[in-house]
Amino acid sequence: MAKIIVVTSGKGGVGKTTTSAAIGTGLALRGHKTVIVDFDVGLRNLDLIMGCERRVVYDFVNVVNEEANLQQALIKDKRLENLYVLAASQTRDKDALTQDGVEKVLTELAKDFDFVICDSPAGIEKGASLAMYFADEAIVVTNPEVSSVRDSDRMLGLLSSKSRRAANNEEPIKEHLLLTRYNPERVSKGEMLGVEDVEEILAIRLLGVIPESTAVLKASNSGVPVILDDQSDAGQAYSDAVDRLLGKEMPHRFLDVKKKGWMERLFGGRE
Amino acid sequence: MNIFDFFRDRKKGNTASVAKERLQIIVAHERGQRNTPDYLPALQKELVEVIRKYVAIDNDDVHVALENQGSCSILELNITLPDR
Ligand SMILES: Nc1ncnc2c1ncn2[C@@H]1O[C@H](COP(=O)(O)OP(=O)(O)OP(=O)(O)O)[C@@H](O)[C@H]1O
Ligand SMILES: [Mg+2]
Numbered sequence: 001m002a003k004i005i006v007v008t009s010g011k012g013g014v015g016k017t018t019t020s021a022a023i024g025t026g027l028a029l030r031g032h033k034t035v036i037v038d039f040d041v042g043l044r045n046l047d048l049i050m051g052c053e054r055r056v057v058y059d060f061v062n063v064v065n066e067e068a069n070l071q072q073a074l075i076k077d078k079r080l081e082n083l084y085v086l087a088a089s090q091t092r093d094k095d096a097l098t099q100d101g102v103e104k105v106l107t108e109l110a111k112d113f114d115f116v117i118c119d120s121p122a123g124i125e126k127g128a129s130l131a132m133y134f135a136d137e138a139i140v141v142t143n144p145e146v147s148s149v150r151d152s153d154r155m156l157g158l159l160s161s162k163s164r165r166a167a168n169n170e171e172p173i174k175e176h177l178l179l180t181r182y183n184p185e186r187v188s189k190g191e192m193l194g195v196e197d198v199e200e201i202l203a204i205r206l207l208g209v210i211p212e213s214t215a216v217l218k219a220s221n222s223g224v225p226v227i228l229d230d231q232s233d234a235g236q237a238y239s240d241a242v243d244r245l246l247g248k249e250m251p252h253r254f255l256d257v258k259k260k261g262w263m264e265r266l267f268g269g270r271e
Numbered sequence: 272m273n274i275f276d277f278f279r280d281r282k283k284g285n286t287a288s289v290a291k292e293r294l295q296i297i298v299a300h301e302r303g304q305r306n307t308p309d310y311l312p313a314l315q316k317e318l319v320e321v322i323r324k325y326v327a328i329d330n331d332d333v334h335v336a337l338e339n340q341g342s343c344s345i346l347e348l349n350i351t352l353p354d355r
Contacts, residue, residue, distance in 0.1 A: 145290075146290050146293065146294055149294055149298075150294060150297060150298060150301075153298045153301065153302070154301070157301075157302070157305045161305075187287070190285030190286065190287045190288065191286060191287060192287055193287050193290055193291060193294075194287065197287065197290075197291045200291075201291070201294050201295055201298055
C-alpha cells in the first residue's frame with residue numbers, strides 16, 4: 001500500500017512542482033517505487049521539469065474518463081528504474097477531475113507503488129482540494145515571505161478539516177514544512193524571515209530548507225530534477241529532506257551565510 | 272553597504288521582524304475564525320430578519336460568536352438595539 005503525499009502551498013509559484021520532482025526522484029533513487037502525479041489540470045508543467053514532455057500520450061483525465069488505462073498513461077522515467085510520471089491534462093475543463101475519478105486512480109496506483117506524490121495546483125479551488133483529499137502526508141512548500149506563510153497556514157487548516165482522513169475520523173494528515181528559496185544573506189540582514197520565525201508561526205515539523213539557487217533554473221532548463229545535480233546546494237538540501245521524510249535524522253545545512261574566501265573577497269565573484 | 276547605509280538600516284528597523292509580528296497577529300486571528308461552523312453567517316442573517324419584525328436594526332447590530340470551552344460550546348449573541 002503506497003503512502004500518498006501531497007505537495008501543496010496555497011500561493012502559486014513557490015516551488016511545488018520543483019519539489020514534487022525532486023522528492024519523487026529522491027525516493028526512487030533510494031529504491032522506492034514512486035509515481036509523481038500532476039494535478040494542475042490545464043497548466044501541465046511537471047512533464048517539463050521531469051524532462052518527459054515529448055512522451056506524454058495519455059494523461060490523468062484520460063484515465064479518469066476511461067479513455068486509456070493506467071499502464072498506457074504512466075510515463076516511465078528514462079533515468080531511474082522505479083520512477084513514473086502521470087501527466088496532467090491540458091484541457092480547459094476545470095471539472096475534468098472528480099473526487100470519485102481521482103479516488104479510483106489513486107487506489108489503483110497505491111496497490112502498485114510505494115509512494116504517490118501529488119503535485120497540487122496553486123489556490124484553494126477544486127484541483128488543490130482533490131490533490132490533498134486522499135493524502136496521508138503533506139509537504140507544505142513555503143517561501144520566507146508574508147503572503148506565502150499566511151497561505152500555508154490556510155492550507156494547514158484545510159488539510160486538517162477537508163480530507164478523507166478528517167471525514168473518516170482517522171489520524172490526521174502528517175504535515176511537513178519545506179521552506180524554499182531561502183536566502184541566508186538576506187535573513188542575516190533582517191530583510192527576510194528566518195527559519196525559526198516561520199517554524200514558530202506555522203508550528204509544524206520542519207522537513208527541510210532549500211536555498212535560493214541558480215541550480216534550480218539550470219535543472220528546469222534541461223529537464224533534470226535538481227536533486228540529480230548532487231553537486232548543487234539545492235540538490236543536496238532536497239536529498240537531506242528525502243532522508244528526513246524516510247525517518248532519518250539529518251542536520252540542516254545551507255542555513256548560514258557562505259563565508260567568502262580571501263580570493264573571492266579580493267576580486268569579487270559573480271553571484 | 273557603507274557605514275551610512277548601516278546606520279540608516281538600523282534606524283529603519285528590521286523589516287523581517289515587522290513581518291513576523293504582523294504574521295503572528297493575522298494568523299492567530301484567522302485560526303480563531305477557522306474553527307467556527309459554516310452555518311454561523313446564515314444563522315446571523317436569519318436572526319436579523321426575525322428581530323427586524325419587531326425592532327429596526329442593521330445587519331451589523333447582531334453579533335454571533337461560538338466559543339468552545341472544553342466539552343461544551345457557548346453560542347454568544349450580542350444584539351445592539353437602536354437608541355430609544
Ligand atoms: N530553490 C529555488 N531557487 C531558485 N529558484 C527556484 C527555487 N525553487 C523554485 N524556483 C523557481 O521558482 C519558479 C516556480 O517554481 P515551481 O514551478 O516549482 O512552483 P509551483 O509552486 O509549482 O508553481 P505553480 O503554483 O504555478 O504550480 C520556477 O521558475 C523555479 O525555477
Ligand atoms: Mg506547479
